Amino acid sequence: MFDFLSTLDRKLLRDLWRIKGQAAAIIFVIAAGISLFVMSHGMMVSLDETMRAYYERYRFADMYAPAKRAPDHLIEQLRALPGVNDVEGRISGGGLVALPDVSAPISARVLSFDPEARSPINNVHLSSGRMMSPTRSDEILLLKSFADAQGLGPGDPLSITMNGVRHEFMIAGLVLSPEFIYALPPGDFVPDPGRFAAIWANKETMEAAYDLDGAFNEAILTFAPGANEQFLIDELDRLLAPYGAVGAYARADQISNKFLVEELAQLKTMGRVMPPIFLAVSIFLLNVVITRLVQTEREQIGLIKAFGYSNGDVGWHYLKFVMAIALGGALVGWAGGFWLGRMIGEIYQAYFHFPFLVFVADFSTLGLVLAISAFAAAAGAWFAVRSAINLTPAVAMRPPAPPKFKSGDGFFRAVSRLLDQPSRMILRRLARQPLRAILTTFGIGAAMGLSVMMRFNVNATDYMLDVSFNVIDRSDVLVTFVEPLSDKTILELQGMEGVTLVEAFRSTPVMFRHEREQYLGAITGLPDNPTLNRAVDSNLQDVEVSGDGIVLSEKLAEILGVSVGDVLTVEVREGRRPTLEIPITGLVESLIGTPAYMDMSALNRRLKEPNRVSGAYMKIDWTRRDAVYDRIKAIPLVAGVSLRREAYENFDKMIEEGPGVFRHIMTVFSIVIAAGVVYNSARIAYIERQHDLASLRVLGFTKIETGYVLLGELALLTILALPIGSALGYLIWSYIATAMSTELYQIPTIYKENGLGFAAIIVFLATAVASAFVQNDVSKIEMATALKTRD
Incomplete structure (x- = not known):
């Protein structure tokens, strides 16, 4: 043949x-x-x-420059900046969507859009329906992920509260947008397609809704190759400062792009390790x-x-x-x-839209x-x-010359009285071929190490969820306002039926600077003795936030290269836009984001805006939640509402459908490695000792006893591999947790005994399966043929 x-x-x-x-x-x-x-x-x-x-x-867009109210004629001045390709001024506002069958408030971001523009910046991809008519003020485009989650489509009506006024619209088309690949509701770190709507409306509609006739509140720009990014940020801030600039930022800081880039970085780490x-x-x-x-x-x-x-x-x-x-x-x-790539690709396409x-x-x-x-x-x-x-x-x-076995004779004489003859045979072989035993042990240990690493990953995820949603943030509802309001608004929230506790906070966007390092973030002002949203240290103990100092998350301190006692330069990006020098008084544990905390009264005093709040954390009677939601939706200047229970569930779902898929794949692959190492070791041992095993059968050993001589060695090596696998899993997970931690998520290096137990079970199951195959070979030994084989 x-x-x-x-x-x-x-x-x-x-x-x-x-x-x-x-x-x-x-x-x-x-x-x-x-x-x-x-x-x-x-x-x-x-x-x-x-x-x-x-x-x-x-x-x-390559850059975003928000402001309070800038005149449209400023666009030409922005377009003339060196390195700028194109500029558009648009209106961006928060809102709430009301659906007949949904009681919970649904956050929305509404953007002005010109359907007749040939090639607008941040253009949209029409998925179904048609573009809205430029002559109809009641037509909108709706983000497809939200529409799919809520069962909406072209031609359906939609009620949106913008700037405290309810508007009725008709959905002309469903769209996708590069700006909302990763669509986050205000105050959340996890996308929830059914709880966040991105909406595009005609500019005339937006001007009337937000009282911005002939003006814009956000400039979006594209660059020419080689443009000086920092120069343009500084120039945009300078030109928009008289109009309430909040602070320009580059695409790298745009939240959707940031999540996507970090997902790529994590994939790169996975492929490298x-x-x-x-x-x-x-x-x-x-x-x-x-x-x-x-x-x-x-x-x-x-x-x-x-x-x-x-x-x-x-x-x-x-x-x-x-x-x-x-x-x-x-x-x-x-x-x-x-x-696998096609399968993961389908998940990513649905997940990132x-x-x-x-x-x-x-x-x-x-x-x-x-x-x-x-x-x-x-x-x-x-x-x-x-x-x-x-x-x-x-x-x-x-x-080949027979090997000399002398090094273990004394040892075996010492233990011979404690073991039966088959057990002495197992130990003698291990001692006479130590290198092979060590390599086999490390091979099995490597398989266990992967299982340990993946189980530690599960433990870390559970820890992140527990700390973030049960220890740091213990609220039920987070309400954020369009702009800082008087703290009397909190009294309105406290008076709602079904509300058991309200805790205000103040948040302001800032640029942190220390020597050559800088970071665009925010300071959160906390009240005295907070209970619903706390700052905790690495031991999960409360960190006192008082006086005029600032408390940073450990990740933010690492990014800025600062420690307790250093003085931080803080450029405030709203209101009077002061530049502050604030001492660092403490560091806190944070697994999601890079927060910075101050005493709320001290922060307001520094900003010269006393008694102002940006939102509130609320604890509610869950049986009366519908009544609470209705009252919240009636507040005019609510920018967004986050439901913490749903955020928890979405975060858990995101982890399970994203990293969770990799965990399942890695678990299967660790079983493949364990089975491969164990089976090869057992088969090689069987081939090498086929003559000896046949001799044992001739001498009267049963099939089980003969198998014990062969497979007992394998079982002992598997037991010896357990501490090695545990150590390897510890080292691999420590590296991966550090390498995959980002500004958005800090993965804790959590080590729990159940991770070791789970991995040990996988290795023992793989050993049992491989041993069963080899035991079958032992049972089928042709004694006459095996004894004729020349060693």
Whole structure:
């Protein structure tokens, strides 16, 4: 059948078929690493290319410059700034959407839009329906994700409260926008499609609703290549300062873009850390398999060389053996990575609301994974292939010299009275081949380490949710106002039926500066002894926020390079826009965002705006929530309402559908590694000791007792691997948690015993399955044939 193949190639096929189980195990281990690489690399490229194309096609703004009220004629002056390509002035306002079947307030952001503009900045992608008519003030465009979540479509009516006045509109079309890839309700860090609506209306409608006739309250700009970003921010702030500028910021600080960029960074981290672990294990497995093959084929190697084959022919033969396995792993991994990438791509497209997202895993990626697999194969086989090349025919055709076993004799004499004979056989073999035992233990430990790491990831997520929503923020409802209001507004909230506790806060946008570092953020003013929204330290104990000092989150202090006792320069971006020098009096734990806290009275005093509040945290009687919601929706200057219980559930859902998918994939892959290492180790031990096992059967050992001699060694190595796997999991998770922490989310390095127990169970199950297959081989030993085999 294979007459067209050379003699060595036919031998290669026979050898591969003979160890098909071991080869398959190694192929799947290699495939796991390659799949992760293809998925993460392809997803990263796909998201990056999609983001770039989407931003470019729909002219996503490079900079935003909010203000209170700037005249339209200022646009030409802004357009004349060096490096500016185009400028548009628009009106942006908050609002509340009222739906007949939804009692909870729904936050909205309403933007002016010119449907007749040929190529507007921050253009929208029409998904269904039509563009709104420029002559109809009652038509709007609605963000598709919100419409889908609420069952709305073109032609449906929609009631929106803007600036305290209720307006009735008709939905002309559903759209997607690069500005709302990651659509966040005010006060939330988690997208909730059904609780946040982005709406586009004619400018005349917006001018009337927000009393901005002939004016705008936000400039959006695009740059020419090479534009000086910081210069433009400074110039925009200067030109818009007389009109209540809040502070210009670049695309990098636009919240939707920021989340997307950090998602790309996390994918890059995943692709950098995980595949090398799998490939390192596959190198180990290939080394063990090819070394054993060369040892058992010494006589064949001698005969091959005696028949005239060169050292190069022999070396190339065994190198092709491992390359065939590596090629199989690469192809399976590429196909698996492509499938996983398509699956993850569908999740990302629904999650980030792209109009298009095509997973990219082209043939250049296939070439790359083939090269990676070839390198892994060559690295794993190098020493064994070199030993095959160096064997001379005379030496190869003689049996290898028996090894000398002396180092463990004293030890075994000491413990011989404590163990039965099969157990002494197990320990003696481990002591006589310590390197193989150590490598096998580390291979099993690596598999356990991945499981430990993924379980620690689950623990960290649970900790983030608990601390953020049960320890720091213990409210039910967060209400934010369009602008700071008199603290008498709090009395109105406190008087609502069903409200049990109200806690005001003051928030102001600022630019933090320290030496060369700067950060655009906000200061939150807290009341005395807060209970609903607290500042806590790393031990989750209350941090006192009092006096004229500022308390920073540890992440913000790290970004600015400051510590307690330093003085921070704070440029306020609203009101009188003062520049303040504030001492740092403490650091707090924060797992979401980069908050900074001050005493609310001290902050208002510094701003020279006494008795002002930006919103309130509320505790309510959950059975009367509908009445509370109705009263909140009637307050004219409410910018947004966040429901903390829903925020918690959305955050949990986001983690489960995003990182949670990776956790499940990694758990499956860790099982593959464990099974691959254990099965290969057991099979090699079986092949090496087939003669001994047959002798035991002849001497009267039962199949179970014979299997115990072989598999007891494997069980002991698995037990020894547990502390190694625990340590590796600890180290891997510590690195990943640090590498994947961002300004938006700080991943805690939480270590719990249940993570170790879960991983140990996975390893033991993999060992049990692999042992069952090998025990089946032990039961089928042909004693006569095995005893004739030459060692």
